[in-house]
Amino acid sequence: MSRRLRLWVLATGGLAVAVLLAAAFLRLPHFGGARHPYGDRAVTAALSRHTANVISSVNFDLRAFDTLGEESILFASVLGTVVLLRQTRDERKVPPAPADVAPVVRRYALLMLPVALLCGLYVVAHGQLSPGGGFQGGVVVATGLHLLYIGADYRALERIRPVGRYEMGDAAGEAAYLVLGLAGLVGGSAFLANTLPLGTFNTLASGGVVPLLNAAVGMEVACAVVVLLARFLDQAVVIEEGGGAGQGRSDGAGEGKAS
Numbered sequence: 001m002s003r004r005l006r007l008w009v010l011a012t013g014g015l016a017v018a019v020l021l022a023a024a025f026l027r028l029p030h031f032g033g034a035r036h037p038y039g040d041r042a043v044t045a046a047l048s049r050h051t052a053n054v055i056s057s058v059n060f061d062l063r064a065f066d067t068l069g070e071e072s073i074l075f076a077s078v079l080g081t082v083v084l085l086r087q088t089r090d091e092r093k094v095p096p097a098p099a100d101v102a103p104v105v106r107r108y109a110l111l112m113l114p115v116a117l118l119c120g121l122y123v124v125a126h127g128q129l130s131p132g133g134g135f136q137g138g139v140v141v142a143t144g145l146h147l148l149y150i151g152a153d154y155r156a157l158e159r160i161r162p163v164g165r166y167e168m169g170d171a172a173g174e175a176a177y178l179v180l181g182l183a184g185l186v187g188g189s190a191f192l193a194n195t196l197p198l199g200t201f202n203t204l205a206s207g208g209v210v211p212l213l214n215a216a217v218g219m220e221v222a223c224a225v226v227v228l229l230a231r232f233l234d235q236a237v238v239i240e241e242g243g244g245a246g247q248g249r250s251d252g253a254g255e256g257k258a259s
Contacts, residue, residue, distance in 0.1 A: 050198040051207040056128045060213040064192040068177055071217055075174045078224045082167070085231040087239060096237045099153040109151025116144025124218035128207040134214045138221025146229060154237050163230045166223040173220025180212055 001009075029035050046057035059067045087093070120140030127133030149157040184193035196212075199205040 047201075049194055049208060049210070050201045051210050052129045052202045053127065053131065053133070055131070056133050056207070056210055056214060059133065060128075060210045060217075061194050061208075064181070064209075064213060067213070067217070068181065068192070071174060071177060071220055074221065074224050075170065078170060078228050081228055081231055085235055087234075091239050093234075093238045094240050096154040101151065101153070106151045109147045113144060113147040113151065116147060117141055120144055120222070124215060125204065125211075127214040127218070128210045129202060129204070134217030134219075135221050138218045138223075139225055141218075141222040142225035142229070145226060149233070154233065157233075161226060161230060163227060166226045166230070169223035170220055170227055173216050173218075173223060176216035176219070177213060180209055180216065184209075 029037065042054050042058055042062065045062055046052075046054040049057060049061055051057035051061065120137045120142075123132035123137030123140060124134055125137075127137065145161065146157065148160065181192040184191055184195050187193070187195040189195050192209075192213075194208040194210065196208040198208045204211065
């Protein structure tokens with residue numbers, strides 16, 4: 001395909017999207033008005049399904065299929081990153097240089113590590129009750145784990161971060177979402193239908209399938225971010241091109257972190 005033809009295809013697609021957006025904007029309620037049909041319907045639907053957090057009700061009940069697409073985009077992105085950043089034949093791994101971490105930084109990072117992990121798990125578990133959920137909590141868990149890299153060094157992080165297991169967790173989170181969707185079909189309803197008992201409003205067991213889908217997303221996001229960071233950190237810290245002395249990249253990474 002020539003450059004000119006690609007530009008014409010891009011322009012045609014952009015024009016179509018612009019027309020659809022303009023038509024949608026023209027039918028939106030006026031800003032600041034008293035009529036909010038979308039919000040009113042979302043709140044009513046969330047309360048009817050015993051989901052206290054309306055956003056989670058929208059994400060994992062009203063438009064659970066769209067959320068599956070968003071989760072799949074992250075899964076595919078991480079898969080592409082793993083393939084592109086895999087170690088090639090002209091690269092080799094070298095031991096990372098020890099990091100010179102200030103004692104106060106080390107103490108603070110190691111103190112905050114369990115706190116960050118606990119907060120992340122809390123956000124995931126209470127996604128159907130309060131602001132947050134699987135996406136936000138998963139990111140908190142993954143980044144909190146990397147406080148060990150700040151407080152100690154890369155080798156300490158590697159000991160508690162077996163990348164292969166997190167890759168399996170990433171795939172398991174994606175598969176769990178699909179299995180929960182198929183459970184709706186088995187129950188005689190639609191794909192990703194909320195067919196489980198709704199439970200008591202404003203409790204952890206409320207919302208039917210919402211907390212389970214939220215947990216699946218939390219697992220997938222946490223593992224995906226860990227794998228993503230692992231691949232980039234490997235490239236920056238332990239992978240060297242063949243034929244070198246094996247110290248340039250690792251030393252630079254160590255000095256950068258210490259500063």
